[in-house]
Amino acid sequence: MRLEERGERGLVEIIKKLWKVKSEWVEEGIGDDCAVLKNGFIFTMDSFVEGTHFYYEVYPPYELGYMTLAASLSDIAAMAGEPLCFFLSLSLWKDLPEEWVTNLLNGMQELAEKYSCELAGGETVAGDEIAITIGVLGRAEKPVRRKGRRIGDYVYVTGIPGRSYLGRLALYNEIETELVMCHLRPEPRIREARMLVERYTITSMIDVSDGVLIDLSRLEGEGGIYLESSLFPTDPEIERLCDVFLEDPVDVFLRGGEDYELLFTSPDEIGFPWVKKIGVVREGEGIYIDDKPTEVKGYEHFC
Amino acid sequence: MRLEERGERGLVEIIKKLWKVKSEWVEEGIGDDCAVLKNGFIFTMDSFVEGTHFYYEVYPPYELGYMTLAASLSDIAAMAGEPLCFFLSLSLWKDLPEEWVTNLLNGMQELAEKYSCELAGGETVAGDEIAITIGVLGRAEKPVRRKGRRIGDYVYVTGIPGRSYLGRLALYNEIETELVMCHLRPEPRIREARMLVERYTITSMIDVSDGVLIDLSRLEGEGGIYLESSLFPTDPEIERLCDVFLEDPVDVFLRGGEDYELLFTSPDEIGFPWVKKIGVVREGEGIYIDDKPTEVKGYEHFC
Numbered sequence: 142m143r144l145e146e147r148g149e150r151g152l153v154e155i156i157k158k159l160w161k162v163k164s165e166w167v168e169e170g171i172g173d174d175c176a177v178l179k180n181g182f183i184f185t186m187d188s189f190v191e192g193t194h195f196y197y198e199v200y201p202p203y204e205l206g207y208m209t210l211a212a213s214l215s216d217i218a219a220m221a222g223e224p225l226c227f228f229l230s231l232s233l234w235k236d237l238p239e240e241w242v243t244n245l246l247n248g249m250q251e252l253a254e255k256y257s258c259e260l261a262g263g264e265t266v267a268g269d270e271i272a273i274t275i276g277v278l279g280r281a282e283k284p285v286r287r288k289g290r291r292i293g294d295y296v297y298v299t300g301i302p303g304r305s306y307l308g309r310l311a312l313y314n315e316i317e318t319e320l321v322m323c324h325l326r327p328e329p330r331i332r333e334a335r336m337l338v339e340r341y342t343i344t345s346m347i348d349v350s351d352g353v354l355i356d357l358s359r360l361e362g363e364g365g366i367y368l369e370s371s372l373f374p375t376d377p378e379i380e381r382l383c384d385v386f387l388e389d390p391v392d393v394f395l396r397g398g399e400d401y402e403l404l405f406t407s408p409d410e411i412g413f414p415w416v417k418k419i420g421v422v423r424e425g426e427g428i429y430i431d432d433k434p435t436e437v438k439g440y441e442h443f444c
Numbered sequence: 445m446r447l448e449e450r451g452e453r454g455l456v457e458i459i460k461k462l463w464k465v466k467s468e469w470v471e472e473g474i475g476d477d478c479a480v481l482k483n484g485f486i487f488t489m490d491s492f493v494e495g496t497h498f499y500y501e502v503y504p505p506y507e508l509g510y511m512t513l514a515a516s517l518s519d520i521a522a523m524a525g526e527p528l529c530f531f532l533s534l535s536l537w538k539d540l541p542e543e544w545v546t547n548l549l550n551g552m553q554e555l556a557e558k559y560s561c562e563l564a565g566g567e568t569v570a571g572d573e574i575a576i577t578i579g580v581l582g583r584a585e586k587p588v589r590r591k592g593r594r595i596g597d598y599v600y601v602t603g604i605p606g607r608s609y610l611g612r613l614a615l616y617n618e619i620e621t622e623l624v625m626c627h628l629r630p631e632p633r634i635r636e637a638r639m640l641v642e643r644y645t646i647t648s649m650i651d652v653s654d655g656v657l658i659d660l661s662r663l664e665g666e667g668g669i670y671l672e673s674s675l676f677p678t679d680p681e682i683e684r685l686c687d688v689f690l691e692d693p694v695d696v697f698l699r700g701g702e703d704y705e706l707l708f709t710s711p712d713e714i715g716f717p718w719v720k721k722i723g724v725v726r727e728g729e730g731i732y733i734d735d736k737p738t739e740v741k742g743y744e745h746f747c
Contacts, residue, residue, distance in 0.1 A: 144545070144570075145538040152545065152568050159549050164562035166528040166581075176531070176564035178581070180483065184564070186579055188533040190571040225469040228479070230491040230577050235448040242447070242455065246462050259467035261479035261487070265455050267447075268493040274533050274577040276489055278469075278481070 173287050174219040174347060175279065183279045185216035191271040199313060202241045204325035205273075206248025212350065213275040214256070214329035215401040219348040221334040222281030226261040227253070229275055232268035245273075256331060285338060289345040290362030290406040296420035297411055299330055299403045301374045302349050303390070306397030307382040316385065320378055327401040333415065334403060346405035352398040357428055358437040360406065365425030367432065374417045395430075476590050477522040477650060478582065486582045488519035494574040502616060505544045507628035508576075509551025515653065516578040517559070517632035518704035522651040524637040525584030529564040530556070532578055535571035548576075559634060588641060588649040593665030593709040597647055599723035600714055602633055602706045604677045605652050606693070609700030610685040619688065623681055630704040636718065637706060649708035655701040660731055661740040663709070668728030670735065677720045698733075 144152060157171050169177035175185040189209045191197055200208075210227070217224045229249075233242065246260075253260065258277075308324030311317070330348070337343055345360045357366055373394045383390045406422060428435050447455060460474050472480035478488040492512045494500055503511075513530070520527045532552075536545065549563075556563065561580075611627030614620070633651070640646055648663045660669055676697045686693050709725060731738050 142542045143539045144536055144542060147542060149568055152542075155542065155546065156549060156563070156568075159546055160553065160563050162553055162556045162560060162562055164529045164560050164564070167562045167564045170529075170562055170564045171566075173565075176529070178529070178564070182485070184531060184579075184581065186531040186533050186566050186577070188535060188567050188569050188575075188577065190535050190569050190575075192572060193570055226467045226473075226479070226481070228487060228489040228579060230489050232491060232493050232573075232575060233447055236446045239445045239447060239450060239455075239458065243458065243462055246459060250463065250465055253465045257465060257467050259465055259470045259473055260459070260463045261467070261470045261473045261481070263474075263489050264491050265452055265459075266491050266493055267496055268573060268575065269495060270535075270571060270573040270575075272491075272493075272535060272571065272573075272575055274489070274491065276487075276531060276579045278487065278581075 169286070174216040175222065175284070177284050181280050181282055183217065183220055183222045183281050183284055184276065185213060186274065186276040187213045187216065189273045197271060202244035203248035206245040207252050207326050209273050209275060210249045210252050211327045211329050211401060213277050214252070214331060215348040215350065217277055217279040218329045218331040218334045219346055219403065220281050220284040221338040221343070221346065222279040222284060223331060223335070224256050224258045224277050224279045226259040227275055227277045229260060229263035231265045232270065232272040233265060234269070234271065235267050283338065285343050285346040287345055287347050287359055288361035290360060290422050291344055291408065292364045292422055292424060294344055294406040294408050294422040295418050296366055296368065296422065297405050297407060297416050298353065298374070298419050299333055299415055300400065301376055301379065302353050302400040302402050303379055303393035303397040305399040306393055307379060307386070309399070310386050311382060318378060318382060320382060324399065327399065329401055330403045336413070337405070341407050341409040341411055344406045344408065346403055349400045349402045349404055350398060352396045353404060354395045354428065354435065354437050356404055364422045365427050365429060366420055367423050367429045368420035370431050372417065372419045472589070477519040478525065478587070480587050484583050484585055486520065486523055486525045486584050486587055487579065488516060489577065489579040490516045490519065492576040500574060505547035506551035509548040510555050510629050512576050512578060513552040513555050514630045514632050514704060516580050517555070517634060518651040518653065520580055520582040521632045521634040521637045522649055522706065523584050523587040524641040524646070524649065525582040525587060526634060526638070527559050527561045527580050527582045529562040530578055530580045532563060532566035534568045535573065535575040536568060537572070537574065538570050586641065588646050590648055590650050590662055591664035592648040593663060593725050594647055594711065595667045595725055595727060597709040597711050597725040598721050599669055599671065599725065600708050600710060600719050601656065601677065601722050602636055602718055603703065604679055604682065605656050605703040605705050606682055606696035606700040608702040609696055610682060610689070612702070613689050614685060621681060621685060623685060627702065630702065632704055633706045639716070640708070644710050644712040644714055647709045647711065649706060652703045652705045652707055653701060655699045656707060657698045657731065657738065657740050659707055667725045668730050668732060669723055670726050670732045671723035673734050675720065675722045
């Protein structure tokens with residue numbers, strides 16, 4: 142069987158099943174946003190490949206650096222951790238201008254500075270395809286897992302997912318809107334996640350990388366998730382761009398992706414203004430929107 | 445300026461100079477085999493790209509898995525550490541057979557089992573080029589650095605560098621020899637490194653990835669390195685293949701690469717049979733072979 146028939150999830154399942162060697166240093170291995178190590182360390186690794194995740198012609202290197210590090214730090218946020226340092230492997234064309242690399246690094250540095258996150262090592266290799274792989278080492282006293290929701294929990298989201306997707310469409314079509322910056326400079330919700338766990342009980346959490354629906358489907362625990370579309374956050378600029386691109390705002394919210402907002406469940410009424418309740422956990426299975434079962438679709442590699 | 449004019453070393457220097465953000469969690473950042481973190485953790489990240497490091501048609505996936513993980517674990521050995529777990533990012537063709545991936549993983553697993561080194565996370569993405577990025581988390585009570593040699597130290601090497609280089613030539617030319625396995629299944633010298641530091645004073649150490657000469661030039665400390673070519677280890681199979689390929693055994697020893705043997709300095713007389721003395725550290729600068737100064741050449745990316 143070829144990988145495109147398996148899809149990314151299928152491939153990860155195969156690897157998970159095949160791998161037998163265990164280490165006493167790993168508390169939680171493959172399957173969550175980060176691996177959880179002994180002593181409260183967490184680690185995540187992400188790759189960004191030209192032609193799959195970005196296009197050389199479209200993405201300014203400074204923003205590409207910011208964006209790729211933000212995506213990686215977001216995995217640390219999804220476990221309510223803090224980043225300590227990161228590692229960078231760059232596969233680059235031989236004839237790439239040096240300036241491209243320094244701009245990429247400077248974009249990463251702007252973001253890294255906010256968290257005192259040092260570039261501690263890595264590698265540069267020559268290749269025919271630009272590829273950026275980032276590994277982040279972080280720390281979380283009580284890492285929040287993807288698994289753990291209970292019947293009666295509420296489902297919450299930070300910010301307004303969908304903005305990044307519309308921003309990308311605008312970027313590709315050279316339309317001016319503030320949403321382009323939501324795509325190019327997403328903020329990993331590191332501080333927000335820590336504020337949440339300090340004040341409330343968070344039973345499960347994930348960040349929105351592939352889209353609200355597909356990322357919600359990766360949460361595990363009791364019952365099913367019942368979303369109410371009238372509760373989905375939106376704003377006038379989203380409405381305007383949905384008109385321009387003939388997109389449906391509810392669809393954009395559910396299937397967008399790359400927002401790096403947090404999706405989580407909690408039994409508490411959350412009082413932060415940047416958090417919106419979008420549903421509840423009830424008896425059942427799967428994900429429902431306005432009481433109708435929904436098919437999970439979003440971005441998946443190899444498909 | 446384009447990257448090919450800079451070379452890999454030049455690029456790493458630029459990144460080192462450009463990066464300002466520091467973390468209190470990093471004791472030693474860019475520039476050694478591994479980053480050294482607080483609490484004795486060490487971390488290394490390596491990438492292997494199709495067309496640059498290997499060819500799909502030539503390398504059986506099982507051996508490729510073994511080889512790439514061995515190269516990564518070797519960085520842990522070079523600091524006299526022990527591996528704890530690793531992370532894997534795979535960029536793969538969509539139409540790659542699933543079996544290729546399971547064989548790759550099984551090859552890694554054979555090696556990982558020796559060290560209870562768990563695959564703790566990572567990512568799979570679709571790309572037009574196969575790329576394997578491996579991050580290894582390890583631990584070293586007293587990590588041996590690249591810097592630290594003293595005047596009067598001896599220069600040592602484990603095993604017989606050059607075997608992997610000739611093994612690669614034999615593999616490409618379909619010539620039968622045991623050296624092919626030296627190339628495809630190198631052994632990271634993790635146990636050897638720990639035996640060395642337990643018994644002797646090791647003042648600096650590195651592993652042979654790009655070739656004895658270029659890797660020796662990366663060691664820092666007092667004086668110059670004076671090698672004596674009559675001391676270089678060799679064996680009959682090396683002599684035989686050097687005849688076949690019209691290569692010079694001394695050149696093969698000095699410029700081969702991918703052996704993952706250890707190069708190190710010590711003031712002690714080392715008594716292990718798998719260690720050979722190849723030179724001394726004396727007043728001076730640079731590397732001398734039989735008292736003649738030598739130009740450092742070996743494999744460098746982007747050149």
